[in-house]
Amino acid sequence: MAKVFHLEQIKAVLKKIDPVQEIEKGFVAYSRGEVVVPPIGEMIFEDPPGDTHIKYGYIKKDDYFVIKIASGFLENSKTGLPSGSGMMLLFSQKTGYPEAVLFDEGYLTDVRTAAAGAVAAKYLAPKQVERIGIFGAGIQGRMQLEYLKTVTPCREVVAWGLNREELAAYQKDAAALGFSVQTTLEAAEVAAACNLIVTCTPATAPLLKADQIRKGTHITAMGSDTALKQELDAGILEKADRVVADSISQVMERGESFKAMQAGAIKKEDLLELGNVIIDRSLQRASEDEITVADLTGVAVQDIQITKAVYKKLVTFNQKF
Amino acid sequence: MAKVFHLEQIKAVLKKIDPVQEIEKGFVAYSRGEVVVPPIGEMIFEDPPGDTHIKYGYIKKDDYFVIKIASGFLENSKTGLPSGSGMMLLFSQKTGYPEAVLFDEGYLTDVRTAAAGAVAAKYLAPKQVERIGIFGAGIQGRMQLEYLKTVTPCREVVAWGLNREELAAYQKDAAALGFSVQTTLEAAEVAAACNLIVTCTPATAPLLKADQIRKGTHITAMGSDTALKQELDAGILEKADRVVADSISQVMERGESFKAMQAGAIKKEDLLELGNVIIDRSLQRASEDEITVADLTGVAVQDIQITKAVYKKLVTFNQKF
Secondary structure (H helix, E strand, O other), rough: EEEEEEEEHHHHOOOOHHHHHHHHHHHHHHOOOEEEOOOOEEEEEOOEEEEEEEEEEEEEEOOOOEEEEEOHHHHHHOOOOOOOEEEEEEOOOOOOOOEEEOOOOOHHHHHHHHHHHHHHHHHHHHOOOOOEEEEEOOOHHHHHHHHHOOOOOEOOOEEOOOOOOHHHHHHHHHOOOOOOEEEEOOOHHHHHHOEEEEEEEOOOOOOOHHHHHHOOOOOEEOOOOOOOOOEEHHHHHHHOOOEEEEOHHHHOOOOHHHHHHHHHOOHHHHHEEEEHHHHHHHHHHOOOOOOOOEOOOOOHHHHHHHHHHHHHHHOOOOHHO | OEEEEEEHHHHHHHHHOOOHHHHHHHHHHHOOOOEEOOOOOEOOOOOOEEEEEEEEEEEEOEEEEEEEEEEHHHHHHOOOOOOOOEEEHHHHHHHEEEEEEEOOOHHHHHHHHHHHHHHHHHHHHOOOOEEEEOOOOOHHHHHHHHHHHOOOOOOOOEEEEOOOOHHHHHHHHHHHHOOEEEEOOOOHHHHHOEEEEEOOOOOOOOOOOOHHOOOOOOOEOOOOOOOOOEHHHHHHHHHHOOEEOOOOOOOHHOOHHEEEEOOOOOHHEEEEEEHHHHOOOOHHHOOOHHHHHHEEOOHHHHHHHHHHHHHHHHHHHHHHH
């Protein structure tokens, strides 16, 4: 009989696993060609407007496969409800039987996205991170710090947001995580002060330009996951010593690399893939002066990995207590 | 919070709804172009061999959308487990939120398939059904009788199967449903005795030929749901006065109509669609002498309809008791 878990249970066991390590393993399996990810299923609704996506796949010879269902209905906010929702389904790769339903309400997607940022920083950030720059004072801007904590000792942040109110709230929440945050409405100030930058906004025009970026900076761009969104000017990717995509095939159609290729600033041959960078020391940052960019668009193997890890811990946890 | 229901609960409320009526409404909505059915998602596994399909869709302006996940892992039988499994997920079309998970283990697919047979018989069978011929002594062969009961008073059956043992078991189960069953291993005997025939086998070569079919017979062919399966010789569809598909677009690629079109026995223009036949009296059987064929390949709107109906009843039922 399949087991059913709710958000509070999921949050409780997340503290007992290391999502960064799980996601890292996922990227390695992905770049090794061990992951099967069929085309995404999609339903678009008109009245009210909304969309539902079905992402699914598995690691070959693994015990499980995972189906994620995620929806976004913007008008939910009219009645004070979150626009996003979602669930993770885990099945046995031996029998096809459902093993678990995780009603995570989209939370595990946030976690696996933030954990990917930590993986990118782990392998690409300079050794001495002076200050962390965060673009976007939303959930992901907070969660990035939560997982960056595990890969860098730096606790100084400069945060960019749309207004003072959201930045004040961000500052408070980041302080609770142990970070000292300066805030700004000027993107250039972030670039001038920070050598590890994470962009997590829904921007559709560049927030940062090439001449603003300091030598030795690593930028993880994770807001842009469609063909329309863009956070970095193509010149940044052109200038960068390394551009690392989570999935080279995926960034042919979306994300910062897509935009930079469209602009003629970089070529497909210039791209590295994160899983390969993790495996091969020679593909990682070679000096403290390099500028590096990680272009993260979100890959189903992240959903697979986080769901498996949480499930395994939920089962142990619920047996014990 | 999404509600979770298990097979016993689902079976209990199925007795309180009319699946035939629900499926009938679904076919009408489908033929009216009111149903959105995106391409099927698929995962194929090798070791052990298995497949998982994700079927999903919705009726426009309806309250819900439905995602069905169904798997078949043949080697489960080695350990005495059913090879098929499945679940139905129901979501709000207003918020995108999951409303219910129905762990039906594939049962609702059997029900909606059998109910479609009853819908076809209701609109296409002759007024006087002398005997019902059933090809295939499996679950679907049993369930067809369960729902045909609601649309014809005939309780005489001639059943064809692969061997005497399975037919003896079938005879016993059908008797419990109120049917008197003769059994045979000769397909021609079924055709000679029956004027309402339902084929529900996994055959990949015709079981019946045109010259065996009596005047006035209606045949519902529901076993063939891929491009490889076939239960009726193309000559039967050529000879038939009406060939009615559950989905004309779907039978372009699978089912009896596909095979008959490949053989040049019929053309796309010869096909009627079940939802249109239900709406339009002039498309239904015009005399007791006509030969009619219903080619049922299974449409996602059936999953949508049965899931909604069961869910609504489950909610009422669980509030009451």
